[in-house]
Amino acid sequence: MHTVQLSSHTGFDGWRGQRFAADHLTDLADGLHLSGLLGGCDALLSGYLGDAGLGAAVLDILGRLRAIRPDAFYCCDPVMGDDGRGLFVGPDLPAFFAARAIPAADLATPNRFELAQLTGLPAHGLDECLAAAAVLRAAGPRLVAVTSLGEPALPAGRIGSLLTTADGAWLVDTPKLAFRRSPAGAGDLFTAHLLGSLLSGLAPPTALERAVNAVFRVLELTVDGDEIALVGAQAALADPPAIYRAEAVSG
Numbered sequence: 001m002h003t004v005q006l007s008s009h010t011g012f013d014g015w016r017g018q019r020f021a022a023d024h025l026t027d028l029a030d031g032l033h034l035s036g037l038l039g040g041c042d043a044l045l046s047g048y049l050g051d052a053g054l055g056a057a058v059l060d061i062l063g064r065l066r067a068i069r070p071d072a073f074y075c076c077d078p079v080m081g082d083d084g085r086g087l088f089v090g091p092d093l094p095a096f097f098a099a100r101a102i103p104a105a106d107l108a109t110p111n112r113f114e115l116a117q118l119t120g121l122p123a124h125g126l127d128e129c130l131a132a133a134a135v136l137r138a139a140g141p142r143l144v145a146v147t148s149l150g151e152p153a154l155p156a157g158r159i160g161s162l163l164t165t166a167d168g169a170w171l172v173d174t175p176k177l178a179f180r181r182s183p184a185g186a187g188d189l190f191t192a193h194l195l196g197s198l199l200s201g202l203a204p205p206t207a208l209e210r211a212v213n214a215v216f217r218v219l220e221l222t223v224d225g226d227e228i229a230l231v232g233a234q235a236a237l238a239d240p241p242a243i244y245r246a247e248a249v250s251g
Contacts, residue, residue, distance in 0.1 A: 001028045003047075003054055009184045012226075019050045022057035029061040041065055043073040045195055046101070047188055051090035055101055062104060073199065076105035076141070077191045082148070083113050094118070103140035107198070109191040110136070111148040126153040126162075126171070126249065133164040142166070143204060145194060147187055150176070161190065162249070163208040170205040170246040172212040177219055185228045190215045193237070205246040213240035 003025065006017030032038040044065055046058045065072045078097040081087040087094070098118050102108055116123040121132040126149070133144045142165060149160040149171075160173030193214050197207035217236035221229035230237070 001025055003049055009227075011182070011184055019054070022053045025054065025057040026060060029064060033064060038065055039068040041069065041072060042199055043075060043195060045075045045077070045192065047077045047191065048079040049089070049093065052092040052096040055093065055096045059100060059104060073106045073195075074104055075107040075109065075191060075195045076101045077109045077187070078102065078114050078118060079187070080114050080117060082111060087117070098139075102136065105141045107143045107145065107195065108136060108141040109145045109147065109187070109194065111187060112146060112150075112153075113148070115144075115146050124152055129153055129162055130164065130169055130249070133162065133169070137164060137166070143198075145191075145208065147190055149173070161208065161212050163194075163204055163246075165204055168205075169249050170208055171249045172208055172244050172246050174212065174216045174244050177223055179219075179222070180224055181226055183219065183222050183225075183228050186215055186219060189218060189228065189230075205248075209242065209244070209246045210240045213242060213244055216244065217241065 002020065004017060004019045006015055008015045029038065044062050049055045049058065062074055078101065080089050080094055080097065094117050102118065110118060112123050112129065115129065115132050115136065119132045119135045121135060122128045123132045129146055129149060133146055136144050144164050146162040149162060154160050154173050157176050158173045159176040160171050162169060162171050190211050194207055194211040197210050202210065214237050217240065218228050218230065218233040221232045
């Protein structure tokens with residue numbers, strides 16, 4: 001269910017479109033429920049919301065889904081901002097994520113900037129990211145994946161993703177690619193791929209490996225383009241090459 005419909009990513013000049021109102025989502029959920037389709041959902045994934053009103057609608061849908069499927073998995077990608085850009089959502093959304101969405105989630109996938117925003121803790125070095133991820137897990141999610149780790153958590157020229165659970169933490173890092181134009185959507189792709197791998201029964205470190213390798217291959221094919229190469233990388237999305245491995249880490 002779309003929370004926005006835009007002519008293009010907002011990084012392009014001249015984009016047009018709008019965010020949908022909260023009742024747009026609840027109407028669609030009503031239709032799924034009345035059609036008997038809502039109970040067929042194994043998971044709910046939320047990404048960019050824009051404001052807390054849409055967030056409340058997502059949690060209402062989650063409540064309806066779990067009333068039918070108590071085991072339904074909720075993955076919250078708390079899209080709020082990034083290094084360099086800062087926050088790019090409504091001012092009420094960070095508090096909504098921290099107080100309501102994150103506690104309801106099974107998996108949270110903030111980037112490094114969002115992790116710091118949600119916890120109020122520094123998240124630059126690897127030990128800091130591990131400590132902040134532990135605080136976020138204590139708020140509710142069983143799994144926390146943190147993307148966009150760079151220096152000083154990793155050596156110069158590397159970028160990584162961290163996955164933490166009660167049983168351990170794993171890191172996969174890759175070379176940091178140089179793009180003609182900074183791509184949009186890599187974080188969304190990572191979250192969707194990770195969720196799909198976890199739902200298929202893969203162990204967390206294996207799911208992390210697959211997601212990072214799939215995204216890296218997409219980004220390799222995107223270096224000279226304007227949009228991430230989802231079509232060109234279909235084979236890698238379905239069966240990612242096992243180039244970059246998950247390494248167990250500890251604070």
